[in-house]
Amino acid sequence: DGGITQSPKYLFRKEGQNVTLSCEQNLNHDAMYWYRQDPGQGLRLIYYSQIVNDFQKGDIAEGYSVSREKKESFPLTVTSAQKNPTAFYLCASRGGGGTYNEQFFGPGTRLTVL
């Protein structure tokens, strides 16, 4: 619901591998965000993008990369440089018009390093 989807729901990664998490929205939102949530913790911003072909680092960008080639899509790659990637990853987009400031969250991807 909310028009923002993430896949896969669960992802297992071997050490040393890069993995890419998908985030797609059909809400025609310009802004998109990636957050990391560790067990019992709050949300920490990894990357965000205000517009296509532009993105900025958040507070914990090291070991992650993103692209924003299309308005609907904001994939996150967890690289081997991220030493402790096991976490719950949430993608969000920010609304337009009357809901300009409201963030809509995707269902999340739970990443586990084996």
Add this chain to the structure above:
Amino acid sequence: GENVEQHPSTLSVQEGDSAVIKCTYSDSASNYFPWYKQELGKRPQLIIDIRSNVGEKKDQRIAVTLNKTAKHFSLHITETQPEDSAVYFCAALSSGTYKYIFGTGTRLKVLA
């Protein structure tokens, strides 16, 4: 830097009592303050929000108050029910960077 402090980290109340969660923000450019409810393993869900030009907003059993001078905002839940049990997060949106800064969360437990 930008920071949002949230208290308490855990809160237990009897069913029917009220619950209050408080947040303090540091960025003067913040102009939008949402509150989210997150159940275990699920995505955060927006439950109420307030803009900087408003001092109070209410939606049934939930209300939010904002004191811009003190940089404080609070969530008030009245007549709590067991289904209110969850983790609640406050956040502040900077009008300059459009970054949302989240509090560390409050685990609310409503005892039947």
